[in-house]
Amino acid sequence: MGTAEQPQRVTMTRAARRVLEAAERLFYERGIHAVGVDLIAAEAGVTKKTLYDRFGSKERIVVEYLAGRDERWRAFLAQYLDAAHATPRARVLAVFDASRAWSARFGAKGCSMVNAHAEISDPSHPAFPVIGGQKEWMLALFTGLARDIAPDDAERLGRTLMLLHEGALVAHGLSVFPDPVAHARDEAAALLDAVTAGA
Template sequence: MTPAAQRVLDTAGRLFYERGIHAVGVDLIATEAGVTKKTLYDRFGSKEQIVVAYLTDRDQRWRSFLAQRLDAAGGDPGGRVLAVFDAARAWSAEHGSRGCGMVNAHAEISDPSHPAYAVIAEQKRWMLALFTDLAREVDPERAERLGRTLMLLHEGGLVAHGLSVFPDPLGHARDVARDLVGRHTP
């Protein structure tokens, strides 16, 4: 990626997350990135493709961030589950308090034919698979159900965090996850 394209992606990511995808136009992205609209279109082709690049980049950064925390948790199955919630808290503190970028994007992009929709849906499928795999380490017989429950706790915590519904919803979700995992640990 050229330096100009990286500036566009970084700027678009910040603006999309802070203001919303529909509220941000290519003129604003180009101006704040210090590029011409021609450069923006040469690098990405369309606003839709900038959105796809933004969501893909955010997802890749989240997966890398999470992998580090899962590695640090070691082999303890319950600790690995809780590491996901701890990572979400740390990510939110570092990358913004508006909740999950994928959930926010889905609120604006609900049409399955939009190219960004596939990125959003795949990220959530990946999270469900991750929670199911982690749940399998905790309780192989109930992995599907426990994985779904953990994902619902995680996603609910992210949404409540973004809405500031009550203090530390991700911490609360972690506490509930700890209780669930504790019940299922042999």
């Protein structure tokens, strides 16, 4: 789903993997702009030369960080979708269930894509398409699921579900109120019930 091309990925050596693991933790905890290559190299236990030999630039590390996180999220979500009952309603709600579980385990500071977009607004940055592509994929997913529920209104329903989902992720990252993803799931369930009742 989605039309954005996936970025070309870096071949992972053992040293590259250490660099990326350090960068992933630091970028998510502190922010992309706040973390320099000196700190990444020190945390990874490699020289800056090794870092640049493997990745070429900090921008490429950012791409790998975001693309890798997106890849893991899609695999994580697929397990929930596969386990959902065959009904379209259950599959929509499974997305919220997956996001709730992911946020509890891997997303204390909210959505990494939203956070990255707050720092990377230049469309020429190599990570920019990764961020937009992930959200396009999510919209396409919700729209596809909505099509099985309301074929004549799939775009509007898909966008509404996306807004509930993304708003919940932002609220979670900001700790605005307890368990916003569960709240969004309840609202999505009520919306789907209203749509099917009116069909």
